[in-house]
Amino acid sequence: MIRFEHVTKQYGDNVILNDLNFEIEEGKFVILIGPSGCGKTTTLKMINGLIDPNSGHIYIDDKDINSIDKTALRRSIGYVIQQIGLFPNMTVAQNISVVPRLLKYPKEKCDEIVHELLEMVNMPYEQYAHKYPSEMSGGQQQRIGVLRALAASPPIVLMDEPFGALDPMTRTVLQAEVKKLQRKLNKTIIFVTHDMEEAISLADVIIFMDKGQIAQIASPEEMLRNPANDLIRSFLGKHINETNEALTISNFLRTNIFKVSADRGILECTELMALHGVDTLLVTDAEDRYLGTVSIEEINEHSQEHLESIAPLVHRVMPEATTSDEAKACFDKLINQGGNYVVVLNPDQTIAGIVTRSSMARALASAVWGD
Numbered sequence: 440m441i442r443f444e445h446v447t448k449q450y451g452d453n454v455i456l457n458d459l460n461f462e463i464e465e466g467k468f469v470i471l472i473g474p475s476g477c478g479k480t481t482t483l484k485m486i487n488g489l490i491d492p493n494s495g496h497i498y499i500d501d502k503d504i505n506s507i508d509k510t511a512l513r514r515s516i517g518y519v520i521q522q523i524g525l526f527p528n529m530t531v532a533q534n535i536s537v538v539p540r541l542l543k544y545p546k547e548k549c550d551e552i553v554h555e556l557l558e559m560v561n562m563p564y565e566q567y568a569h570k571y572p573s574e575m576s577g578g579q580q581q582r583i584g585v586l587r588a589l590a591a592s593p594p595i596v597l598m599d600e601p602f603g604a605l606d607p608m609t610r611t612v613l614q615a616e617v618k619k620l621q622r623k624l625n626k627t628i629i630f631v632t633h634d635m636e637e638a639i640s641l642a643d644v645i646i647f648m649d650k651g652q653i654a655q656i657a658s659p660e661e662m663l664r665n666p667a668n669d670l671i672r673s674f675l676g677k678h679i680n681e682t683n684e685a686l687t688i689s690n691f692l693r694t695n696i697f698k699v700s701a702d703r704g705i706l707e708c709t710e711l712m713a714l715h716g717v718d719t720l721l722v723t724d725a726e727d728r729y730l731g732t733v734s735i736e737e738i739n740e741h742s743q744e745h746l747e748s749i750a751p752l753v754h755r756v757m758p759e760a761t762t763s764d765e766a767k768a769c770f771d772k773l774i775n776q777g778g779n780y781v782v783v784l785n786p787d788q789t790i791a792g793i794v795t796r797s798s799m800a801r802a803l804a805s806a807v808w809g810d
Contacts (some may be wrong), residue, residue, distance in 0.1 A: 575717020
C-alpha cells in the first residue's frame with residue numbers, strides 16, 4: 440500500500456502540491472489525471488524519490504520512503520516514461536535485464552526472465568531477444584520499456600504517459616497488454632495520463648487532480664455517474680450522455696489513422712511502420728476502399744519470401760462497423776469478437792476511422808447504457 444500524508448511541494452511561492460492525503464491499495468491500477476500543471480507527474484515522481492516533498496510523508500507498506508536508500512528504492516520500483524529510454528547499444532534481452540543484472544541476478548535467471556516476459560506479450564525470444572531498438576517499431580520499443588520495468592518483479596510500477604507518442608491502434612493494443620499484465624502479475628500501477636479515454640479504459644481508481652490538490656477519487660463508473668465538479672465533467676466530455684439519446688459511432692471515432700495501399704512493397708511498409716511508430720497498417724485498394732490489415736509480425740514472418748507487395752499478407756480479421764451504427768452495437772462487436780479496435784467504414788467502403796477499446800471501455804458502457 441502507498442500512503443501520502445500531508446504532502447506539500449513548492450518552488451519559491453509556486454505551490455505544486457498542497458497537503459495531499461490519499462492511499463493506493465496493493466494490486467490496483469490507479470490513474471493520475473488532470474489539467475497541465477495540476478501536479479500529477481510531481482506526485483508520481485515522489486513515489487520513487489525523484490522529487491522530495493517540502494513537508495509531509497510518503498509510506499510504502501507503512502515504511503517512510505525517507506528511511507530507504509534512494510538507489511535501493513528506485514531499483515525496487517518499475518518506471519516507464521513516454522520517451523521509452525532504451526539503451527540503443529543494447530539488445531532487447533540486455534535492455535530488459537538491466538535491473539536484474541544490477542541486482543546481481545545470475546545470468547541463467549536473467550535469461551529466464553527475458554524469455555518469460557517476451558512470451559507474455561507474444562514476442563518470441565528467438566525472434567526479438569537479439570534485436571536492437573533501432574530494428575523495431577515504436578510500439579515494439581515501448582513494449583520492451585514496459586517489460587524492463589517488470590523484469591525485477593517490482594510490486595509497484597510507475598508509468599508517466601507511456602503511450603502518448605504512439606498511434607491510436609498501437610496505443611490501444613499496448614493498453615490492453617499492460618492491463619492484462621497488471622492483472623496476471625498483481626502489480627500496483629500508478630499511471631499518469633491527460634487522456635480520459637485511457638483513464639476510463641485502464642483504471643480501477645481514478646485520482647483527478649487540480650491546482651495541486653485532489654478534486655475526486657473514484658472508480659471510472661462512479662466518476663462517470665457523479666463527477667465532483669464542472670472541470671471533471673468537462674474532462675469526461677463526450678463520455679456523459681445527459682440526453683439519453685442513442686450514441687452513434689461518430690461520438691467515439693478516431694480519425695487520425697495511418698493507412699497504405701495494397702501495392703506497397705514489404706520493405707517500404709517496414710520503413711513506414713518504423714518511421715511512424717506503428718505495428719499495424721490499415722490497407723486499401725486503388726479506390727481507397729478498405730481491404731484489411733497487415734501487422735509487423737506478419738511482415739517479419741514472410742520477409743524472406745521476396746513478395747512484390749503486401750497484398751498477399753492482408754487479412755480482414757478486425758471487427759467492422761459503419762458510420763450509421765449505434766455505439767452500443769459497435770461496443771458489442773469490440774467485446775464479443777475480441778479485437779483491439781473496430782474498423783469503421785463509410786457507405787462506399789472507404790475508412791472513416793477506428794473505434795478503440797479505450798473509447799468504448801466497459802465502464803463507459805455501464806455508465807451510459809446500464810448493465
